[in-house]
Amino acid sequence: AVSGKMVSVTDVETNHSTALSQEFLFYQSSIGEEVENHGQSSGAYIFRPAGEGSITPAALQTELIVGPLLSEARQVHSDWASTSHRVWANGSVVESEWTVGPIPIDEDVGKEVVSRWTSDINSGDTFWTDANGREMMERKLNYRPSWNLDVKEPIAGNFYPVTAAAALRDTAAAAEMFVVTDRAQAAASLASGHMEFMVHRRTTKDDGRGVAEALNETTCDCHDCNCPTSTRGLTVRGTHWVGLPSTNAARHRRTTQQLANDPPLLLFLDLLLPEHAAPLLSGTSLLAEGAALPHNVQLLTLMETEEGGMLLRLAHLYEVGEDGGEAACVDVSALFGGVSSLKELALTGVPPTNLATRRRWPTGRRPSSLTPTPLPSRLAECAKGEFSVVLHAMDIRTFEVELMSDPPRGHSTN
Template sequence: MVTIYNGYSHPQHFVARIPVFGINYDVFDYRGAKTTAEVFPSFNADQISYVVPGPFDLMFKATVPPLGYSSYFISIKSETGMNDTVTDERNFVQSVYCSGSVPGLQRMYGRLYGKRCSVSVPSLRQRRPLSINLGSNLKINNDFFTIHFNRNGTMKSILDKRSGKLLNISQQFFYYGAGPTLSYGRPSGAYVFQPGALKPVSENATNIVVSQFLGTLVEEMRQIFSPWVSQVIRLYKDKPLIEFEWTVGPIPLSNYGPNSHDPKEVITRYSSGISNQGEFYTDSNGHQSVRRKHPKMVMPDQFDNVSREFNLANATVFFPDQSFQQHNVVHSRRRNFQLTFSADKDESLSANYYPVTRYIYIKDHDLAMAVINDRSQGGSSVKDGSIELMLHRRLAFDDSLGVEEVLNETENGKGLVARGRHWLVIDSPTEITRVIPHLAMEMFYQPLMTFAPVEKAMNLNKQVSGLTRELPRGINVLTLAAWENDQILLRLENYRTLDSNYQDRSAVVIDLKGLFSNFDVMSLEELNLSGGKLLRTRRRQPANDLKISLFNMEIRTFACAIARKPDFKSNF
């Protein structure tokens, strides 16, 4: 039994993936209905040699309610129905360059075709593909996009099926050489990004080891650029996004010579024809978008009315109840431009890097391109039409800023391996600001999976939701925690941005009456954002009034008196 927990305040529909040791499975949902499932060979690329969770990945379509869980049951199929589970083997066999172990592939093909077969798979270090010619028509599809690849395996273009436009969008890995000394400053270190060369060095091989897998739930292209750089590009059938699962490391570090540029700071770069004219947008601490141009300040003393409290960009900003939605709080900067001082031309690369907690995007009048990341990374648009994000670093020199230790972390005598995901989103300039906040929340609230024998689940509820009804789009339960004396701490947020593309800036009203499955809210008191004291600037809410209004980007905190429902049992 696989139980999937969703900590997000909205339902999650996604493709679950778990490692398995066979290819022959049925998957059933909490009602006992059979769900779509398929099996791909797993992909490790020899970079994490000591991790062998299973030679295959079982994927199935899962739906999990908000603030709740769903259970799925996996059973081994009979031999007669085996071919229904495995992805189309004609595509699989035609497209394999290098994947998995030879014995594993031989057993798999033998069982599928009822005979022994000989499969010769070269090692990574040989960098020699199987004798299969993929030709020039190498692509993967879903309901929204078709991705075309060059003959060497790199991404070449994307067909947007919604608009019918063929977009020249590509993706590549690079690294900046991190030199020991610089004439104008410190070398890169734990606190400093100061590459020795402004131009990145391409890490893409002439002939990439690639394999293509075409299934009913997902189509993916697996790429091995070197023994320490690989990735999987995925298209989920019903998702308007492109997933890049990258694996970088162990970064080779051969010497510490005084003239060596062997230390590396590895980036991925997404390139397009978008004319963003030096402007790009990032999130600010996971909240509102920040346009990198002239800042516009909003000061509390500009307002006379009762103020609302917000936590925006590491500062508390106050807005009046009535006039707040008319003020567009967007900090702005432009590439190679600073408002209060002259930009240093010797640090033009590092000066244009900004923290990217959840997303970064560029746009022009016709098109917008965004990258949603699964962790905080440095990012920029150092060239028009491009987005780059820092993935991994391994250095050989200290920046002399106090640590007195080189950023050279190792395990088993080798550099560390980093693995993560990006979601590439392509849309119109007006739609991109509506789409990426929701996708960023889905990326952040990735469902968690637990496993148990089926016998343990006989007397348990197979699906439970913490909410009795769906919340309005853009509203999220940020905090739900036990407080004191039959109270809970409830923090709600409206994560819709203050971008001007949102035409509707009116408050969203949430009624807490009957909202939660296992308790009722009886009364509430509003606290300041941290929950440390009562918010005295607001009129006390009547005990029978459980409606809360939230403007875009607003977060409000409450201490709620509750009465637990005696008939609710999660049994989890």
């Protein structure tokens, strides 16, 4: 019988297919009846499951729309959970928009909903989550790197914060599956090839951690803030971008992450503008015409200072070991078409780096088992000019740039 479910994803460039499915499940919220840590309920600050249930039925109600630019599969999992899986022409990811809520709590039982992705990637007991959108951190099931973990919460204890992306890897096959999120969420990999993301929660008991109320946000349809019948739970909508690249996995993941966080901003003007507004159509740029950054460098900040100079902040997008993780050389003078001075600042953009001192924290008498990593030398690595700078993997560097009196400017094309 046809189930209407996703079963695989194929890379059209390489014709490589990977088994992949998506479903919604919920964890029943604990009300503190367990023997271990008795009285601790799941709530605003505590995730403590007391059971698991499925939302996705055996057969999905699915509507398929195919077009020259976009193909979309709209799936109804229940009367309060649905997904729209989209693939754009020439796109490299599956755009999965999910809608969940209002979560029913008719039995006075809270539910904490996850979207689970299941693949045939042999990831073992390990997956990776981002650290504030930058370096990917290795996470192992039921494991902590600095102490022997006594597992009391086999589900909640394996969820980790994700602010940008999570990934599964099969190192033997050089395969990766990644999911880029549009907001901070919790994620776990409880079995090989699985990743799940907490997308919505609604509980009925207070967890006793200071809020003094259950995590039960409600609304109504009358838009009256003082409505006495506001008992309808919230509906939440979000997007996951799922990639299964067969090559250059890190580059696909980082590019998807950048497009999700910083999508192109489209501006439109009326062609029948008055004559004095015509210069707006030329789109004057602060950068020199034809100026470009290396593929592994992002322009984080570009703003004028009160002194008339420019504050420039550049970030290396990749980490050590990723394709694209090599050092990058940026000729700042070529970016602006003329620079008279370049001074590096601290990350905050306030004191020069030679005046910045790191705070030293007391660490006790026990010797540290961590070995300091020597900083790479920046000397003789960038021979493009006097105002060239080097960025190593995961570097973020900030500069104060003084421009020549009248450097050439570029224009955007129309």
